[in-house]
Amino acid sequence: MMAMSKKMLEQEPSEIEMLLPFHAAGTLSARDARRVEEALARDPELARQYAVIREEYAETIHLNESLGAPSARAMQKLFAAIDAEPARRPSASLRWSARIAGFFASLSPRTLAWSASLGALALLLQAGVIGAVLVKNQTSTYQTASLSMNEPVTRALGPEAPPRALVRFAPDARVADITALLDNYQASIVDGAKGGMFRLQFGNKPMTKDEIAGLMSRLQGEKIVNLAVATP
């Protein structure tokens, strides 16, 4: 190896030799640094050259540090020049919008049409999600000032309260379908989706056990209902 690096010096440097200065400055990748370390451990001549490089490295830093710093004049000149600039360039966000506009302008009409369709679909999905959140947060028709916002007034109607159920809707249920179901059953959502279950209240009048069982059975038969369990 010693002979090899000497020979290299006479001809052309080896890859490892050329990496030594970067190793001294700590700018090599972990892989290259490992290669250099291994070569240094094997080749004393290379290690001697590395010691010379460390000296050059230290003195280059010393030399540059001795150059001092610019005077305040440079900064004054810069900020005076900035103040003298006519108007600030458009903001970064505007430049971004220009880039985005440029991007869309570069698309073919067919690509643009597909993108628009996908965008419309995304908007519909987004509307669905927003609707679901709104419906989920909707409480009963009226509340008193003394009542907690989370507690629907219907809960305080006494033992003869209308029937309630915990319902889990199918994941692909659309807001329009859920709204239609609520209308059909004269139901309202009285509690949010805890564990994916909504608490529904049906009508304003109490029902018998048989009526409730029939109601649950009908609900279970709905396409968009995965689970319906009567609750007190």
Next chain:
Amino acid sequence: MQVLYGRHHVRVFRFGLRLVRDEQVAEDLISEVFLDVWRQAGKFEGRSAVSTWLLAITRFKALSALRRRKDGELDDEAANAIEDTSDNPEVAVQKKDTSEALRKCLTALTPEHREIVDLVYYHEKSVEEVAEIVGIPENTVKTRLFYARKKLAELLKAAGVERGWP
């Protein structure tokens, strides 16, 4: 801008000064560099470090400044400007100050060699970053630095300093 200036202006100044070898020109250079940065902030694509971008602009501005003046005139002026009271390499060696001699020889390198030595050792730029700043292939960065170091060794040898390499 003040934060950016505060963080980078000294290194930009030193890099520029080592290239143009004139403090007034180097100071003008940093004003121009940061004004350009202020004007073109939107063009910075974030693919490289800000310091790499700044050094590339500084180098471009420094070379433009050098081109605006006659080379000979600049070299004479520059030599006068950087002349200090310290010893030349030979005298430094006689006084057994190898470090001083090494620094003198680093100053005596050609601009092409100086910039690559500074970028790697002082500005701690990687092969890829130096290639980006100087605008040369990565392999050329490595070979150019190697030959800069060889030249440095020759200058030191001429000044009577033997370091055991090459």
